Amino acid sequence: MRAVLLTAVSLAAAISGQTPVAPTTEAVGIPRGENVSGYNVRQSFELGERWHSVGGDEGMYRSTVNYGNGPRLLSSSLSVNSLEGHGGLFDQIQINTLGLGNDPYESASLRLEKNRLYRYDLGWRSDAYYNPGLTIAGGEHFMDTVRHVQDHDFTLFPQGSFKLFLGYSSNTQTGPALTTIQQFNATGDEFPLFANIRRSQREYRLGGEIRLMGFRLNVLHGWVDFKDDTPVSLTSPSAGNNPADLTALTSLQRSEPYHGTSPYWRVALFRESKLWAANGRFTYVAGHRAFVDDETAFGFSRVGAPTGQQVITLGNAERPALAGNLTFSLFPSAKLTLTNQTSIDHIRMVGNSFYTQATNGIPITPFNAFTFLGIRTIANSTDADLRLTKWFAVRAGYQYSTRRIRSMESTALANGLIEQENGLNTGLLGLRIHPVKALSILLDTEIGRADKPIYPVSQRNYETYRGRIEYKQKSFRLAGYSRTDYNTNSASLANFASHSRQYGIDSSWIPKNWFSIDASYNKLHLDTLGAINYFTQIAGVGPVQPVTTDQSLYISNIHTGNLAARFSIRQRVDVSVGYSHVQDVGDGRSVILFARGTTLSNPVTFALASAQSFPLSYLSPQGRISVRINEKLRWNAGYQHYGYHEDFSGLQGISQNYRAHTGYSSVLWSF
Amino acid sequence: MRYSWGMLVGGLRGGLGLLSFAFIAAVFFLASPAGLLAADYVGSNVCRTCHPNVYSTFFRNPHYKSIASGREKPENTGCESCHGPGQDHVAAGGGKATIPVAFSQLAPEKVVDACLRCHSQTVSRANIRRSEHTQRDVVCTNCHSIHSSPAPKFLLARQQTDLCYGCHSSVRAQFSMPFKHRVNEGFIQCTDCHNPHGAFSATWNMAARPRMVDQAVGNEEPCLKCHVDKRGPFVFEHAAVRVDGCETCHSPHGSTNARLLKRPVVFTLCLECHNGFANFGRRLDGPPSPSPTHNLADPRYQNCTTCHVRIHGSNSNSFFFR
Numbered sequence: 001m002r003a004v005l006l007t008a009v010s011l012a013a014a015i016s017g018q019t020p021v022a023p024t025t026e027a028v029g030i031p032r033g034e035n036v037s038g039y040n041v042r043q044s045f046e047l048g049e050r051w052h053s054v055g056g057d058e059g060m061y062r063s064t065v066n067y068g069n070g071p072r073l074l075s076s077s078l079s080v081n082s083l084e085g086h087g088g089l090f091d092q093i094q095i096n097t098l099g100l101g102n103d104p105y106e107s108a109s110l111r112l113e114k115n116r117l118y119r120y121d122l123g124w125r126s127d128a129y130y131n132p133g134l135t136i137a138g139g140e141h142f143m144d145t146v147r148h149v150q151d152h153d154f155t156l157f158p159q160g161s162f163k164l165f166l167g168y169s170s171n172t173q174t175g176p177a178l179t180t181i182q183q184f185n186a187t188g189d190e191f192p193l194f195a196n197i198r199r200s201q202r203e204y205r206l207g208g209e210i211r212l213m214g215f216r217l218n219v220l221h222g223w224v225d226f227k228d229d230t231p232v233s234l235t236s237p238s239a240g241n242n243p244a245d246l247t248a249l250t251s252l253q254r255s256e257p258y259h260g261t262s263p264y265w266r267v268a269l270f271r272e273s274k275l276w277a278a279n280g281r282f283t284y285v286a287g288h289r290a291f292v293d294d295e296t297a298f299g300f301s302r303v304g305a306p307t308g309q310q311v312i313t314l315g316n317a318e319r320p321a322l323a324g325n326l327t328f329s330l331f332p333s334a335k336l337t338l339t340n341q342t343s344i345d346h347i348r349m350v351g352n353s354f355y356t357q358a359t360n361g362i363p364i365t366p367f368n369a370f371t372f373l374g375i376r377t378i379a380n381s382t383d384a385d386l387r388l389t390k391w392f393a394v395r396a397g398y399q400y401s402t403r404r405i406r407s408m409e410s411t412a413l414a415n416g417l418i419e420q421e422n423g424l425n426t427g428l429l430g431l432r433i434h435p436v437k438a439l440s441i442l443l444d445t446e447i448g449r450a451d452k453p454i455y456p457v458s459q460r461n462y463e464t465y466r467g468r469i470e471y472k473q474k475s476f477r478l479a480g481y482s483r484t485d486y487n488t489n490s491a492s493l494a495n496f497a498s499h500s501r502q503y504g505i506d507s508s509w510i511p512k513n514w515f516s517i518d519a520s521y522n523k524l525h526l527d528t529l530g531a532i533n534y535f536t537q538i539a540g541v542g543p544v545q546p547v548t549t550d551q552s553l554y555i556s557n558i559h560t561g562n563l564a565a566r567f568s569i570r571q572r573v574d575v576s577v578g579y580s581h582v583q584d585v586g587d588g589r590s591v592i593l594f595a596r597g598t599t600l601s602n603p604v605t606f607a608l609a610s611a612q613s614f615p616l617s618y619l620s621p622q623g624r625i626s627v628r629i630n631e632k633l634r635w636n637a638g639y640q641h642y643g644y645h646e647d648f649s650g651l652q653g654i655s656q657n658y659r660a661h662t663g664y665s666s667v668l669w670s671f
Numbered sequence: 672m673r674y675s676w677g678m679l680v681g682g683l684r685g686g687l688g689l690l691s692f693a694f695i696a697a698v699f700f701l702a703s704p705a706g707l708l709a710a711d712y713v714g715s716n717v718c719r720t721c722h723p724n725v726y727s728t729f730f731r732n733p734h735y736k737s738i739a740s741g742r743e744k745p746e747n748t749g750c751e752s753c754h755g756p757g758q759d760h761v762a763a764g765g766g767k768a769t770i771p772v773a774f775s776q777l778a779p780e781k782v783v784d785a786c787l788r789c790h791s792q793t794v795s796r797a798n799i800r801r802s803e804h805t806q807r808d809v810v811c812t813n814c815h816s817i818h819s820s821p822a823p824k825f826l827l828a829r830q831q832t833d834l835c836y837g838c839h840s841s842v843r844a845q846f847s848m849p850f851k852h853r854v855n856e857g858f859i860q861c862t863d864c865h866n867p868h869g870a871f872s873a874t875w876n877m878a879a880r881p882r883m884v885d886q887a888v889g890n891e892e893p894c895l896k897c898h899v900d901k902r903g904p905f906v907f908e909h910a911a912v913r914v915d916g917c918e919t920c921h922s923p924h925g926s927t928n929a930r931l932l933k934r935p936v937v938f939t940l941c942l943e944c945h946n947g948f949a950n951f952g953r954r955l956d957g958p959p960s961p962s963p964t965h966n967l968a969d970p971r972y973q974n975c976t977t978c979h980v981r982i983h984g985s986n987s988n989s990f991f992f993r
Binding site: 040060063064077079081082083084085086091094096098099104105107109111115116125127131133134135136137138140141147149159171173179180181182186187190199201203211216218220222224226228241242254258260262264266268270271272277279281283285287288289291293295311313315317318319321323325327329334337339341343345347349351352353355369371373375377378379381383385387390393395399401403405407409418420422424426428430432440442446448450452453454455456457458459479481483495496502504505506508520522524528530531532533534535536537540544546552554556558560562580582584603604607608610611612614616618620644651652 | 730731735736738739740778780787791792793794797798800801805806807808823824837838840841843844845847848849850853856857858859871872874876877878879880888889890891896897899900902903904905906907908910911913914915919927928929930932934935936937938939942943944946947948950951952953954955958960961962963964965966967968970971973974976977978980986987989992993
């Protein structure tokens with residue numbers, strides 16, 4: 001048993017060797033537990049201290065890693081199991097925690113169960129999210145929020161023919177952020193604003209399940225309440241992002257409560273027998289939101305005139321959504337499985353938004369904006385899986401989807417409902433070959449043809465080819481794969497085309513209980529070419545002119561590698577080392593296409609060129625040691641380095657390079 | 672011999688009775704695994720004699736409930752509920768060949784059949800027969816370890832991320848990117864967004880094959896389970912989000928770009944759709960391209976979302992200004 005457990009632990013450690021310096025998710029000791037009053041009790045606590053030091057852009061470090069300093073309960077677990085399965089109030093308690101005590105990613109889970117009577121599951125998670133978003137909003141959409149998520153699920157009679165479910169979930173997001181607003185008209189300036197994010201969603205669930213005459217009926221009713229009460233304000237008078245523009249803002253207050261509920265029903269019916277299986281699922285969600293936006297701003301217009309503006313918007317938005325699935329499976333012989341699924345999805349978005357605005361006390365004519373978007377999709381797919389021999393199987397499938405989109409964007413278009421339909425035909429073919437037991441080969445392809453896709457980047461004529469080969473023999477595994485996704489969405493190639501190719505190889509070897517190694521390499525290639533239209537001032541002089549012949553070409557070639565090794569010394573010391581490397585070489589060039597300051601006749605070309613190929617590297621070596629002090633106590637320490645480097649001078653002149661050293665030391669007590 | 676109606680009716684009754692009996696017998700025969708008799712079952716305590724290593728920790732196993740209950744039929748109790756009746760195995764003194772259901776010897780589809788004997792007919796496993804995993808011979812025992820699971824829940828053979836990365840090394844590569852969902856850090860798991868047992872057809876993107884993407888309870892993209900503020904409904908929806916889904920702009924696993932965007936800067940992402948090409952968009956006249964007031968050479972117009980703040984949807988402004 002010990003050998004089995006050690007092998008499992010070794011395997012887990014080997015594969016998880018690339019996880020960041022974080023609590024040891026795998027048990028570094030093997031707690032046997034103690035038997036107390038008919039229960040077996042096992043516990044472990046990993047208490048430790050984290051440290052880090054960052055050079056370069058700390059904001060980028062916090063966006064991508066975010067581990068800080070200080071003591072933590074890095075992980076803990078408690079399991080209590082009744083030895084005979086006949087405990088008093090419970091038969092099982094299982095508690096696991098991770099990163100408690102100010103880690104950016106914290107979680108806890110609890111399962112409490114009494115056989116045949118009840119089961120209770122709790123999940124709690126907290127995520128500290130920090131992102132200045134420098135390259136996409138110049139830092140003006142900075143966020144430093146914390147999200148708490150919790151789920152409670154209670155099941156009565158979990159093993160019975162009749163079950164009852166009760167559930168509650170909560171999701172809150174709070175914290176400071178920045179946002180922007182453009183004032184006072186469409187040609188005005190942009191101003192950063194402070195937003196105190198306060199969002200919460202609460203979900204209540206009630207349901208039941210009954211098993212009768214071979215059928216199982218599952219019914220769930222839920223209510224989702226959502227609130228967003230994020231006040232927005234200007235912290236100090238601002239001249240805006242563009243000082244040449246005279247627009248200025250001296251004060252702004254916005255109150256924007258947005259509340260609503262989404263009651264839903266889900267009904268599911270199942271039946272499975274030797275020759276056939278069937279299931280159906282139907283859901284209906286009635287989303288409703290009511291909102292008010294009350295905004296008052298004072299400042300100066302773009303001609304420098306004092307301006308006061310109040311905007312009031314109120315109304316409601318509705319989104320009823322209905323979906324159904326019906327699946328039949330037939331097993332006419334042991335070698336053949338046929339499955340057919342029909343799905344229908346109908347979603348409608350309808351809203352009314354009463355908008356009024358007063359500028360310097362002069363109101364505009366209030367208007368009631370109306371919009372409607374309706375999407376109805378019907379799809380039917382059939383799959384056949386035929387196992388011809390023990391070593392060869394083939395599968396084939398066909399799917400047809402039809403989608404109708406109806407759209408109306410204002411009351412002025414009340415009679416102008418625009419309707420469009422498009423269809424998608426896809427076919428797939430796959431082969432499974434096992435020439436010998438240790439070797440498996442998977443090949444499959446999917447080809448899709450759509451007419452009238454809604455967007456240029458949507459899938460139209462697409463082809464996917466995938467292949468995978470794996471050799472697995474006892475403690476050694478070697479696998480390779482290749483995947484190609486092509487999509488062309490245009491009458492001419494100038495519109496939009498994307499090519500994605502992925503290749504990879506990975507291997508693991510666990511020759512001994514005390515040694516394991518695994519490694520992987522992947523190459524992810526993507527190139528897209530899309531036709532774009534825009535206006536610009538050619539050569540920086542003269543009027544703004546349309547440019548209708550330009551293209552957005554994006555090329556990314558990302559090489560990633562992972563290496564992890566673990567070994568133990570006399571079952572006393574466990575050492576694991578790992579290395580992760582991400583290298584985007586862009587289109588292969590070693591110098592930027594146009595140096596900063598280069599004068600081009602079309603200045604947009606420079607901005608496009610700097611974004612269409614953006615080489616960077618992100619590497620992370622790490623090491624971890626765990627020393628067994630005695631049967632119940634281990635000492636652990638870990639170190640991980642992070643290095644982020646943009647090869648060119650950074651997007652929009654912003655460099656976010658950083659290097660960070662992080663580590664921890666902990667004591668794990670398990671018994 | 673004279674034939675009468677009575678004889679005919681009697682004969683028919685007899686025939687029907689015989690048929691009925693045969694049918695009922697057949698049903699009972701087929702209903703019991705492999706037509707085996709209860710006497711073939713020896714009980715888990717007998718297994719314990721030779722397999723103490725398995726049995727000694729079996730009280731922690733969810734399958735132990737079948738033993739603890741004491742009410743289940745022999746074919747649904749303990750070791751033999753999965754491995755079949757053990758009488759021959761015991762009589763032979765062991766050996767894999769005599770175990771009626773030895774999972775290491777089973778063809779993949781038989782493994783699925785064996786487990787679904789009890790674990791079918793749930794919402795989460797409704798699509799297991801058509802799932803990409805099943806169709807590629809990735810079956811229950813590839814991910815679940817019934818006897819020696821190191822994971823606290825679901826008898827997983829390894830920690831969940833390690834299991835998934837074991838085959839999906841390209842996904843592992845994506846989660847190694849600078850910007851990514853915090854899977855490696857343990858904050859979220861693959862199953863927060865995916866159902867490894869198969870998923871229903873997507874309610875976005877032409878109901879494309881589901882790629883095991885699980886749906887939020889309202890049949891929406893799983894992204895909205897956490898990103899609740901993006902859910903709406905909004906009076907002014909950014910139609911791309913609803914019609915084709917979040918992946919229109921974002922790479923959900925990981926990206927080298929901030930906010931998991933598909934492009935390093937925003938304006939290229941926006942312009943690739945908003946190019947005014949006819950036949951596309953809500954109005955079929957092309958997603959509108961920028962107006963002449965947008966001189967794209969000016970950096971202020973290269974960060975589209977600085978003005979179009981509510982890009983996921985707005986209640987006040989059809990241009991997503993507020």
